[in-house]
Amino acid sequence: MSKNRLAVSLLFLMNGFVTGSWAPKIPEFKDRLGIGESVLGLLILVFGIGSLVLMPIAGGFIARAGSQKVVKVTAIILSPLLLVLTLAPNVWTAAIGMFLLGGFVGAMDVAMNANAVEVEKSMRRAIMSSCHAYWSLGGLIGAGIGGFLMARVGVLPHVLVVTVLSLVFLAVAWPMILADRPHSAANKEKLRLPLTPLPWLIGIMALFSMVPEGAVLDWGALYLRNELGASVELSGFGFAAFSATMATMRFAGDHVRDLLGAKRTLRLCTVTALVGMVFAGLAPNAVVAILGFALAGIGISNMVPIAFSAAGNMPGLQPGIGLAVATTMGYSGMLFAPSLIGFIAEHSGFAIIFTCIPVLFIVVLLLSHHAVHADHGREHS
Template sequence: MDQRTDSAPQAIGRQGYMSRNRLAVSLLFLMNGFVTGSWAPKIPEFKERLGIGESVLGLLILGFGVGSLVLMPIAGGFIARLGSQKVVKVTAIILSPLLLLLTLLPNLWTAALGLFLLGGFVGAMDVAMNANAVEVEKSMRRAIMSSCHAYWSLGGLIGAGIGGFLMARFGVLPHAMVVTVLCLVILAVAWPMILADRPHLAESREKLRLPMTPLPWLIGIMALFSMVPEGAVLDWGALYLKNELGASVELSGFGFAAFSATMAAMRFAGDHVRDRFGAKRTLRISTVTALAGMVLAGLAPNAVLAILGFALAGVGISNMVPIAFSAAGNMPGLQPGIGLSVATTMGYSGMLFAPSLIGFIAEHSGFAIVFACVPVLFIVVLLLSHHAVHADHAKG
């Protein structure tokens, strides 16, 4: 009796400490999404200020993606050496003023470097905060990855939503300054609560090279094939609705809005679903749901049904990537930073580069056939879904 009484306050205290770690990593996801979302409404001003055309702008935006893919594996190596806490703090500090720096850069070449750095540190922080979320999952013995990604989606919506308003009312430079200050405030709140994980120096020296076992790459394929459809809806959904289904300009915008709304909502619920049914079953149900939604969108006879299809796809896709990232960070015999760098690099390459290929194909075949055929990728995810069992190792 006495023993149980003595242990109760310790358990409560420990759970409170865990909750602080969860709040901190959620704030990091919110900040990263906020920076990414804040960049989107700046693109037209960026193009006009530099006096460039769409083709040059496309190459500059490609530089954003290249920066992410270059720095993500480097971040994974540093996480293995130093732990995710130190890496996420450094990358977050560097990321905070980069949008302001990009606003002040005077010419095309410096802007190209600025976009490379912005994409690079968004990606590097992404790997580090996902690795820290994996450590928090382990310490709490419960899933939190889906809700962390929900906070990223929320940050993106806030950044994109207030960006245009602030720039229209106060100007481009004040907007960038507000973004920087808000990022630093969020980081200051999260800073003392970020979970300190321990690096394994002896193991990290051995494993900083790319993993030679197939498992990380198979989970990377799961992430890749889960994110290609997300990039397709983001970049081409509105054009498909408008040009091929006759939607108005206003209605065509609802495709990605519906997709984003259901994705954010289900990510907040996803951890509870995963804790109850397990990662493998949750992934399979999510994948089948996403497949049905994308097929409905591709075969829809009108814009309203296509939007409903995108919304259903958002329900499914919402938890596929978080489960893949949790599995990547919990693979036996591999440091979380290394597994996550493989999964995030492969996953985000699908979101960043596949839409360009999709655009080329759609130019010759139309978007309807693309959206109807993209779900074939989900069949591969289903075939690999048994590897999602590693995501449950976080619960110990």
């Protein structure tokens, strides 16, 4: 593995680790602040707003300064934010913490995806699926050890461990991050949103692939604990199982796409994800639900990397522009939509939510022919 590829992989690992570490904290966070699902939904909405505000700003800085500088700055700021959130004494300070956490998870995400595209160009091969595999692996580690550490050593020691490990990942990656140059056109022209429909259609594919991921991240633990009677430790394993299967399949993703092509791979993954989410929603107990989340993880694994590869390789469009649309739409689905789910779930419960979310996958199937651009990119990268 080249140094540049190792560095960007570590950045994905770190971002996933912070995000995954947040998942098992949610029930404790809710209880400590003494809030209901609707207020928690509002705080998660603030998390999403932070992401939506900072992601396009990060994109502008990337176009002008390059992804290396932006990813370093955003990663430094992100590292201690879970600690800040844990020390928040009330809902209002928690809201500020949620805005910053969502904002810098999202801003770093755009920057590291942009850096991965530049590494792909320098290596002349696709690495996007494996980069996202490292994000999932980080999510697995964060979610897997989170409940265990909180139960054994307490909430504050857990978050201190998360902060230190995040800084270690960043320190190792720091000197090896690819130093890309900003696009000269970005300095001469105003950055405009594309007027053609194709990048927006691929953005919808990314959006509808990532809404279910956000639902499992933000609400999976509460669903397992409150509706299926799981323990604190077991409730963290919903997202952990989801991340484990997702990471495993993403490491194989580039090879599967070589074998089957992006379009066929996307369709196979989408059907698998649909079955897994319905399985989780109809589960009679926590163990069966966790198995459903694991199956959904297998399916969702390569849906997003294929959408991002297609977005970065659209004919007649700068790679950065298409990628900016797809990442912003995709991550807004993961970070923003779960707040709406919280409001609905307070009246309906989470079981019906997880059973109905797969309707989104039907839309992805209808748009799946656009995945051919991911193949085109791989052949010419």
